[in-house]
Amino acid sequence: xxxxxxxxxxxxxxxxxxxxxxxxxxxxxxxxxxxxxxxxxxxxxxxxxxxxxxxxxxxxxxxxxxxxxxxxxxxxxxxxxxxxxxxxxxxxxxxxxxxxxxxxxxxxxxxxxxxxxxxxxxxxxxxxxxxxxxxxxxxxxxxxxxxxxxxxxxxxxxxxxxxxxxxxxxxxxxxxxxxxxxxxxxxxxxxxxxxxxxxxxxxxxxxxxxxxxxxxxxxxxxxxxxxxxxxxxxxxxxxxxxxxxxxxxxxxxxxxxxxxxxxxxxxxxxxxxxxxxxxxxxxxxxxxxxxxxxxxxxxxxxxxxxxxxxxxxxxxxxxxxxxxxxxxxxxxxxxxxxxxxxxxxxxxxxxxxxxxxxxxx
Amino acid sequence: xxxxxxxxxxxxxxxxxxxxxxxxxxxxxxxxxxxxxxxxxxxxxxxxxxxxxxxxxxxxxxxxxxxxxxxxxxxxxxxxxxxxxxxxxxxxxxxxxxxxxxxxxxxxxxxxxxxxxxxxxxxxxxxxxxxxxxxxxxxxxxxxxxxxxxxxxxxxxxxxxxxxxxxxxxxxxxxxxxxxxxxxxxxxxxxxxxxxxxxxxxxxxxxxxxxxxxxxxxxxxxxxxxxxxxxxxxxxxxxxxxxxxxxxxxxxxxxxxxxxxxxxxxxxxxxxxxxxxxxxxxxxxxxxxxxxxx
Numbered sequence: 001x002x003x004x005x006x007x008x009x010x011x012x013x014x015x016x017x018x019x020x021x022x023x024x025x026x027x028x029x030x031x032x033x034x035x036x037x038x039x040x041x042x043x044x045x046x047x048x049x050x051x052x053x054x055x056x057x058x059x060x061x062x063x064x065x066x067x068x069x070x071x072x073x074x075x076x077x078x079x080x081x082x083x084x085x086x087x088x089x090x091x092x093x094x095x096x097x098x099x100x101x102x103x104x105x106x107x108x109x110x111x112x113x114x115x116x117x118x119x120x121x122x123x124x125x126x127x128x129x130x131x132x133x134x135x136x137x138x139x140x141x142x143x144x145x146x147x148x149x150x151x152x153x154x155x156x157x158x159x160x161x162x163x164x165x166x167x168x169x170x171x172x173x174x175x176x177x178x179x180x181x182x183x184x185x186x187x188x189x190x191x192x193x194x195x196x197x198x199x200x201x202x203x204x205x206x207x208x209x210x211x212x213x214x215x216x217x218x219x220x221x222x223x224x225x226x227x228x229x230x231x232x233x234x235x236x237x238x239x240x241x242x243x244x245x246x247x248x249x250x251x252x253x254x255x256x257x258x259x260x261x262x263x264x265x266x267x268x269x270x271x272x273x274x275x276x277x278x279x280x281x282x283x284x285x286x287x288x289x290x291x292x293x294x295x296x297x298x299x300x301x302x303x304x305x306x307x308x309x310x311x312x313x314x315x316x317x318x319x320x321x322x323x324x325x326x327x328x329x330x331x332x333x334x335x336x337x338x339x340x341x342x343x344x345x346x347x348x349x350x351x352x353x354x355x356x357x358x359x360x361x
Numbered sequence: 362x363x364x365x366x367x368x369x370x371x372x373x374x375x376x377x378x379x380x381x382x383x384x385x386x387x388x389x390x391x392x393x394x395x396x397x398x399x400x401x402x403x404x405x406x407x408x409x410x411x412x413x414x415x416x417x418x419x420x421x422x423x424x425x426x427x428x429x430x431x432x433x434x435x436x437x438x439x440x441x442x443x444x445x446x447x448x449x450x451x452x453x454x455x456x457x458x459x460x461x462x463x464x465x466x467x468x469x470x471x472x473x474x475x476x477x478x479x480x481x482x483x484x485x486x487x488x489x490x491x492x493x494x495x496x497x498x499x500x501x502x503x504x505x506x507x508x509x510x511x512x513x514x515x516x517x518x519x520x521x522x523x524x525x526x527x528x529x530x531x532x533x534x535x536x537x538x539x540x541x542x543x544x545x546x547x548x549x550x551x552x553x554x555x556x557x558x559x560x561x562x563x564x565x566x567x568x569x570x571x572x573x574x575x576x577x578x579x580x581x582x583x584x585x586x587x588x589x590x591x592x593x594x595x596x597x598x599x600x601x602x603x604x605x606x607x608x609x610x611x612x613x614x615x616x617x618x619x620x621x622x623x624x625x626x627x628x629x630x631x632x633x634x635x636x637x638x639x640x641x642x643x644x645x646x647x648x649x650x651x652x653x654x655x
Contacts (some may be wrong), residue, residue, distance in 0.1 A: 061455065125640045132399055132458075136594060137639055139587070140632030147629035253469075253583070256401075256462045263459050308474035315467040322463045323448055326456055 009337050014181070021173055033286045038173045040285070041278035043237045046180040048261045048273040049187055050230035055259070056268035056332070057191055058223040059203030061135040063255050064122070067142030068228040070250035071118055072111035072235030074149055077164040077245045078157060079107045085166040092162065093155040104168055108179065108236050115232025116225045118145070123224045127217060139252055149247040164245045176237050183230050188270055190226065199223055203268075264321050265328050272330030279329075284314050370498040371620035372613060373505075377573070379612025380507035384566030385589035386596075386604040387518065388559030394535040394599035395555050397454055401461040402441060404586015405468035406560055410434040410567040411483065411577040412472055418484035427486075431564045438560025439553055447549065472579035480576030490572050503572045508609075510569070514562065515605050522601070527554055535599065584628065588615075591635045597648025606646065 021038070028034060047065060054062050079102045081089055090096035102110065126137045148154070150161040158164075170176065190196055198219050201209040210216050239245045261280045265272030291310040295302040321328070333339070365372070385407055392400045413433055417426040445464045449457045489503045522528035530551045533541040542548050570585060571577055592611045596603025611631055618627045638645060 055455075061458075125636065129639055129643060131454075132397075133594070133639055133643060135458075136399070136590065137636050140591070140635050143587075143632050144629040147626050151625055251583075252587070253580075256466065259459065259462065260466070267455070306474075307477065308470070311470035312467070312474050315463065315470045319445065319460070319463045319467055322456070322460050323445065326449075326452060 006337050018174060018177070021177060025173060033289075035173050037278065037282045037286050039170075039176050039241050041281040042173075042176040042180040043234050043241060044258065044261060044277040044281055045274040046183050046237070047231050047234040047258055048265065048277045049184050049270050050227045050234065051258050052262050052265075052267065052270065052273045053187055053191065053199075053230075054223055054227040055262060056266075057196065057203060058199040058220065059206075060127075060220060060223065061131060062138040062224065062227075063135045063252065063259070064138035064142045064228075065231050065258050066250045066252060066254040067138075067145040068115040068119060068231035069235030069238060069254070070142075070145060070149060070247060071115045072232030073239035073245045073250070074158060074164070074235075074247070075114040075232070076107045076111040076236030077167045077239050079110060080104060080167040081164065082166070089164060089166055090156070090159055093159065096159070097156045108233055111236035112229040112232040115235070116229040119225045119228030120221070123221050127220045127224060139255070142250070142252060142255065146247050146250060158247075161247065164239075165243065167239070167243075169240045169243045176241065179233065179237060183233055184270065184274065187226075187230060191270070195219070195222065260318055260322075263328055264318070266330035266332060267328065268332035269328070269330040269334055271333075271335040272328055275329055283317070284311070288314055366497055368617060368620055369496055370500065371616045373495065373498055373500050375613030375616030376609065377500075377504040377507045377569075377612070378616060379609035380511035381566045381570040382585065382589045382592050382612050383511050383605045383608035384514065384562045384569070385585060386592040386608045387515070387601055388563050389590050390593040390596075390598055390601060390604040391531075391555050391559050393593065395531065395552060396446070396457070398446065398457050398461060399590065400559075401458070401586075402445075402464035402468060403559065403563060404582035404584075404589070405465045405472075406434060406438055406441070406582070407563040407567045407570075407586060408472060408577065408579065408582025409437060409468055410564040411571045411581060412476065412481065414568065414571070415481040415483055415577055423484070423486060427568065430568075431561060434564035434567075435557050435560045438556040438563075442553060442556040447552075469579045469583075476577075476579060478579070480578045483571040483575065483577055486568070486572055489569075501573065503569055507569045510565070511605065514565070515601065518558070518601060527551065531555060588628075588631055591631050594645055595635060595638055597645030600645075600647040603645060603647035 024034070047069060051062075051065050054060050078098060082101050083099050086099065087095040122138070122141050126134060126141065129137055149158050151158075152160050154160070191199070198209070198214045201212065201214055202216060202219055206216060235250075257280075261277045262273055264280065265274070265276030288310040291305055291313055292307050293305065295305050385403065388403050388406075389400060392398055392403070410430055410433075413430045414426065417429055420426075421429075441464055445460045446457055449460055489501070489506055491502045492499060493502050493505070494500075495505070522531060530541070530546045531554070533544065533546055534548050534551045538548065541551075571581075574581075588611060589608065592608035593604045594607075595611065596605070596607030598604075611634065614634065615627045615631060618624075618630050623630075642648075
């Protein structure tokens with residue numbers, strides 16, 4: 001299959017997906033859990049892919065993603081609250097300092113840029129560290145950022161530890177899909193470029209990569225900053241999805257969740273991260289919901305089922321994946337049309353062989 | 362002297378908190394020294410010990426509950442190692458770390474399920490939670506007991522590691538896994554012992570820590586766990602005296618910052634300190650130098 005055909009197929013598939021989503025929105029009631037899963041799944045897919053760029057493709061074990069999402073979410077919220085709503089939102093800080101609102105797309109890009117700027121500053125000292133030390137230092141930075149955003153003195157900008165709200169949100173599931181889709185496409189383009197090959201070289205062997213003339217620091221920084229940019233954008237999307245932002249939500253537990261998504265999908269696979277983020281959200285929010293309800297089947301009270309059991313079962317499933325299915329869903333393979341067609345062809349090919357048909361292929 | 366007198370309560374509290382962090386940090390540093398694994402579940406073992414104490418103290422007298430809690434905490438640490446880390450012994454280090462994150466997630470969710478998400482009242486333990494006066498400060502007796510107990514336990518541990526057979530085996534395993542195995546050391550036993558000692562200290566730490574606080578919530582282990590880990594890194598991970606010194610420094614600084622009215626930044630300060638140390642001296646205060654093999 002030549003390259004042109006592949007891109008035509010991909011375009012058709014994307015268009016079909018959007019038409020399908022559009023039709024879904026027209027037919028299903030808007031309260032359906034499916035939309036929650038789709039919206040949140042798309043947002044988590046973006047942040048999972050951005051973490052994968054760092055962990056899976058560059059081999060930098062960073063645990064700061066929640067911090068960058070927080071910066072993105074706050075930047076977006078601060079710059080888009082309409083001026084007339086500010087007095088109400090910033091009620092303890094005299095309406096805040098900023099008295100203008102930017103259009104949504106500009107604010108989204110700004111959210112990414114803010115996260116990227118912070119990442120650059122953080123990266124200067126931290127990226128000299130290796131392995132576990134890098135992990136714990138980035139985790140620490142995420143906690144520091146959280147504390148700074150909750151600081152009272154910055155209240156006129158960040159509203160202290162109070163909620164930010166009343167900023168524009170999205171209603172259609174198409175919006176997060178479009179934004180995440182564009183961002184993930186950009187990341188894929190980056191991974192397939194010469195920069196991406198340099199990242200993979202660093203992942204495989206830093207010293208060998210350096211010997212081949214790859215500037216370690218420059219490429220690590222590039223990967224770190226770009227990953228943070230997209231984490232910032234996804235943070236802004238998450239803010240839009242939740243319609244409120246508060247710094248206390250962006251704990252290290254959030255980074256762990258995203259890391260688990262990456263691992264379940266397969267470290268080093270963009271397709272895997274996307275698939276597993278939808279699966280993860282669907283499982284944790286929707287499919288296992290019945291475990292939380294107390295159930296009585298014909299007079300028999302099913303034991304253990306009560307609020308919170310869903311999460312226990314879910315974490316057992318995750319442990320099983322981590323222990324017995326270490327490669328995740330995709331390993332480090334990617335989706336390709338050839339692979340998909342091969343998947344469908346295989347049963348037929350076997351049948352053809354069994355019949356003793358044309359052996360020479 | 363004036364500074365000292367004014368801040369005496371905070372310094373005392375800091376020393377006490379430092380001792381509690383030290384007891385948790387030793388668990389981290391020992392596991393890291395041997396397995397090169399950041400055991401993210403360690404803080405949650407600490408939290409589970411607290412919760413067990415809450416439940417057992419209502420069912421039985423304290424002199425029975427305390428040993429039982431310690432025994433079960435040790436068992437928990439042992440089981441976690443066998444179930445979640447042992448199967449991954451030859452896997453890349455990142456898989457084991459993610460398994461640790463998974464265990465932490467599981468323990469927190471289990472605690473959430475059992476408690477229903479409500480804070481559980483920690484029982485007052487007679488004698489150690491009595492109020493006493495030191496100089497100008499009024500505090501609980503636990504504040505004084507913690508550092509003393511910590512130091513006694515650490516000395517015992519150092520003696521164990523220096524002079525006993527199992528201690529020698531631990532040192533050998535932490536130096537080189539494969540060679541130790543070839544020399545006939547049963548590394549699985551050594552690793553289990555490490556987890557047992559670490560969990561026991563976390564259990565003792567939880568007894569002392571939660572006496573100072575009113576309640577136990579499922580996420581209660583996360584912050585002390587992280588702080589203790591920072592203390593371990595600060596002192597040079599793999600070194601027990603380093604972990605203890607790091608824990609006391611962090612405990613005292615944190616307490617003084619809270620005393621100065623900067624409570625929002627007490628956690629952030631800990632991490633800032635960590636980053637400064639890591640950048641200036643990447644292996645911590647007492648850490649060994651590592652060299653890259655090409």
